[in-house]
Amino acid sequence: MLLELQNVCLELKRNHKYVKILDEVSFQVNQGETVGIVGESGCGKSMTALSIMRLLPEKAKLKGTIKLEDEDVTKFSKKALEKVRGNKLSMIFQDPLTSLNPLHTVGKQIEETLMLHTDLTKSQRKQRVVELLREVGLPRAEELVHEYPHQLSGGMRQRIMIAIAMACNPSLLICDEPTTALDVTVQAQILELMNSLKKMNEMGIIMITHDLGVVAEVCDRVIVMYAGKVVEQAGVKELFQNPKHPYTKGLIESIPKLGERKQILGSIPGTVPAPDKLPSGCKFADRCSYAMDTCRRKMPPMVHITNEHSASCWLLEEEEGEQFVTSGSKRIETTLHH
DSSP states (O other), X not given: OOEEEEEEEEEEEETTEEEEEEEEEEEEEOTTOEEEEEOSTTSSHHHHHHHHHTOOOTTOEEEEEEEETTEEGGGOOXXXXXXXXXXXXXXXXXXXXXXSOTTSXXXXXXXXXXXXXXXXXXXXXXXXXXXXXXXXXXXXXXXXXXXXXXXXXXXXXXXXHHHHHHTTOOSEEEEESTTTTSOHHHHHHHHHHHHHHHHHHTOEEEEEOSOHHHHHHHOSEEEEEXXXXXXXXXXXXXXXXXXXXXXXHHHHHTSOOTTOXXXXXXXOOSOOOOGGGOXXXXXXXXXXXXXXXXXHHSOOOEEESSSSOEEEOGGGOOOSSEEEEEETTEEEEEEOOO
16 A cells, blocks of 8 residues: 555644644555545645645644555654655646746756755756656757746646656655646646556556546546545546435536536535534535435444445445435435445
């Protein structure tokens, strides 16, 4: 196992009090596997990534364990973290223009990672920078090393970010919305590039996105998050064919499908609640059309449907055969397939 999160909780200080941002987040990533983390803005996807990278404010309270190759990252000193970040563990951030330094050439920014984590000579580093630019599919690599971020297109800047992240062949690559600002053609090229680099280096990837099309294209397993909690996780095919949590169903129903004509796409009413205004019980209850009184009182347990598929919902209480649930004035019949 490459990465394992166990009951990770994160609290940040807001308005002179601590607010829970992540609530007992648990999942794992295996070597050579791409795991997608999906959900609306504000559900905790990026904060999960920043917790793994330990890029958090000094006063943040992080609990639980985050094991990278059997070493607990939460116990690392600043010096130990500096050796791991950019070496074993790398991250591609959402906006390459704000992530790259406008005052330095792209070649110098890639070389900086090699200076920190390798014993290569100056000429070897320069040669490696050119190789990395070619690996990420950028033309005229020898000239590009002398150019600045503002001289490049969005797709080229994103490839530079990938080159920086891949410089030391990391074991785990975290991608936070890596294709959001790109057009569809460039998006497809970037995803194909990341897939080929993953196979070449046998690394694990965490793909953070709100685009379920990206998930279907590149991921092996999917983690669905809502209000700082994992509400469902499954293999990618299983999740799309047999979603169990009402939130996951809502996300999938909002995707337009080829050959299917709809006047109005499905949508989930309301918005993700603020971390300091979370309801008691199931955090999704106020937006769920199947919500019962129990949902508003108690947090549902994580139910294991199969070895690889689990969801946190009171509709999934383990019973034999059929289960009848009252929701408002309706009587809903749901059949659980185990």
